[in-house]
Amino acid sequence: MIHSVPKNKIEQVIVKYADMIFRIAYQNLKSKADAEDIFQEVCVTLLTKNPPLDDEKHLKYWLIRVTINKCNNFHKSFWHNKIESIDKYTELEQPQTKAVMEEIWQLPKQYRNVIYLYYYEDYSIAEIARIMDKSQNTISSQLQRARKRLGKILSEGGL
Template sequence: MDTTSQPSERLELLLLTHGNTLYRAAAAILGDVYEAQDAVQDTFLAWLEKQPDCPDGAHERAWLLRVTVNNCKSRLRSPWRRKTGALTESLTTEGPEESALMEAIQTLPAKDRIVLHLHYYEGYQTGEIAQMLGWREGTVRSRLSRARKRLKTLLTDQID
């Protein structure tokens, strides 16, 4: 990617290239479209401040996702967040099965939602997720395993 362009041009290219991915990750973690938009906006502001030197698009995407995840984690720790509820109806889904899946995912703890989204929706391996989140790889694997079990239990309870 051309790093000699103006920061505003570079930012526009980053928004077009990675904006939807970052938004989907933030929405999956936070469960609120407006907070997700704010978290992504904060990510791009951080990029403008730091303008990290990423040799290729994969490192750039990983940097942006890591900052987005950290922004989401900060928002989840916020004291005022405990007083608000998730807006699951604002998350777009394709059908009733996917809608039920999204509702079940939103009931999981945030740490489980983070690893599920990064692994299944973004396609990262456990080692890459561990590096992004600053966790051990075994922690990511156990979180994924627990999240799958919880999700399976939630979905089978809905069917019964």
């Protein structure tokens, strides 16, 4: 059921957070097409659920959580396990950015999400803990482990 939220308010939310939603999905799925599908699913969820539209901070948390959950569900799907990504064969515009992102993609999912939220969305450890529904100590440990792994991978790769 679609709620009676003003259409222009939904459009404003989608325009404002489209890039963030897509980047989180792309970072999790490593596929532009799959990230676009997740983006559409998040938009449908935004229309069918009743998120906190009047509170920017909670709305952003809600969108991040929904996006991550949709990505997690996608990873579990039969379809995902049976197809090969076409994005493996496409190139990013900047070779060094591509190399770093490929190394980030090699990290376990919980580390990828923490790295993304901390460095690309500028969330604090406390905010990430609330978004991910984990303790601050857990997030701090995951961030430390992710940095260590990524640093080792990048130094071995010559970046």
